[in-house]
Amino acid sequence: MLAPIALFLLFEEWGWEPLAACFAALARLPLWAWLERSITRLPPWAALLTFFIPALALLPVKLLALYLFGAGHATLGLVLLMTAKLAGTAVLARLFSLTEPALMQLSxxxxxxxxxxxxxxxxxxxxxxxxxxxxxxxxxxxxxxxxxxxxxxxxxxxxxxx
Incomplete structure (x- = not known):
């Protein structure tokens, strides 16, 4: 049971910081910097929504990848799944770094x-x-x-x- 969890966590561990750093580089753009500043000022409940909504939004993409696997389009399904995983990890890693102080206010x-x-x-x-x-x-x-x-x-x- 721990082996699949460990594999998942290894990917997260490998990608979390570098992918968050890629997104952080976007903060040099004025609009992106404003958006990030706005996220850091969110109250805890809004920070929670900001963090979890993108994770939930990726669920249909991952389900589509599973459908593609089942329909015999394994390569396309794998590419879609890997792209969703990379993009999701990048977005969530950056959002977590921005929302963690607010999230820690939730007991x-x-x-x-x-x-x-x-x-x-x-x-x-x-x-x-x-x-x-x-x-x-x-x-x-x-x-x-x-x-x-x-x-x-x-x-x-x-x-x-x-």
Whole structure:
């Protein structure tokens, strides 16, 4: 039961900060900056709605992806599902960073969020200590080293024959 949850959380963990940072870069645009400032000033109940409505809005897109899988359009369904997951994670990560102070004013949220985060962090630490994770990390490092060596050889500038 924990394996699918761990996979889901690994994706979230991998994408949460970088995707939020991509959205944060949009704050350089005046209209976007104004929108973000407005979100940070929301009362707790409005912050909750602002955070959860985009998550709910993605549900029909994910259901459409499942329909496409069932209708034999696996590639299209997978692309739609992955796009929705990436976009949803990016939006929710940024919205959470903007609404977290207001959400923490809700007593139930302030009570349960730290518990959730502690549980999630502990699960992720267990995954990172696992033999499978360590093997994959080692393989990744070796592949990266070989790729960089390959690039140096293939794209090295020829020496001047003088």
């Amino acid at each position: 139930w949220f302030a009570r349960w969020y730290p518990r959730w985060k502690t549980w999630k962090d502990r699960l992720m630490e267990d995954v990172r200590r696992s033999a499978l994770w360590q093997t994959i990390r080692l393989l990744k490092r070796r592949l990266k080293t070989r790729w960089l060596a390959f690039r140096r050889v293939m794209f090295a500038k020829p020496r001047d024959p003088q």
